[in-house]
Amino acid sequence: MDGYSFELITGPMSCGKTEELLRRIRRCVIARKKIKVFSPEIDTREHGDYIKSRNGLTADAIKISHSIQILQKVKPDDEIIAIDELQFFDSAITKVITVLMNEGKKVIGTGLELDFKSEPFGPMPELMCIATKVDKLHAVCMKCGCEDATRTQRLIDGEPADKSSPLIMIGGDETYEARCIKCYELPDKNAKESNKISTPDFVSL
Ligand SMILES: [Zn+2]
Structure with missing residues (x-):
């Protein structure tokens, strides 16, 4: 419950990140802490002013379009700042969270660490570095x-x-699912044979 901290909950789609965030928010509410919850406007899963886990739990949330707005909305007596879907935020989010931590707030956030190409998603690498605690959930x-x-x-x-x-699909039935590394597939129709590293290069080392 102490401030000056940033707890980051990460993992793939459907691993229970928002559910875990909501669990921690509930504990803060029980402890009568002053809490504010933020969520990016870009998150199309929910249109209302709340965040929702896949098992149906919700919490009121302020939807914002730029991370700087968080600093404008947070009041001096707010103790806990919860932020959902951090992967969708602009790069200034790292600075924003650092400012909040330095002011003594406790920040709790969630974010998808990898995009569908298995590449780091937006500001997540920097956020994982500045976090004081990282929980990687599996699905x-x-x-x-x-x-x-x-x-x-x-x-x-x-x-x-x-x-x-x-990155944004128009038409077609686009879905996402969690997979282990063995089952994950990323076809690359543009891959050229010449880009492959041949075995002799390693052998000669
Ligand atoms: Zn699998």
């Missing part, structure tokens, strides 16, 4: 059923999306 793999899913698979019309597929 159940939607393909093999193991409990070590750390990747987010994008499917278009039920098939693994190509690496070159656009």
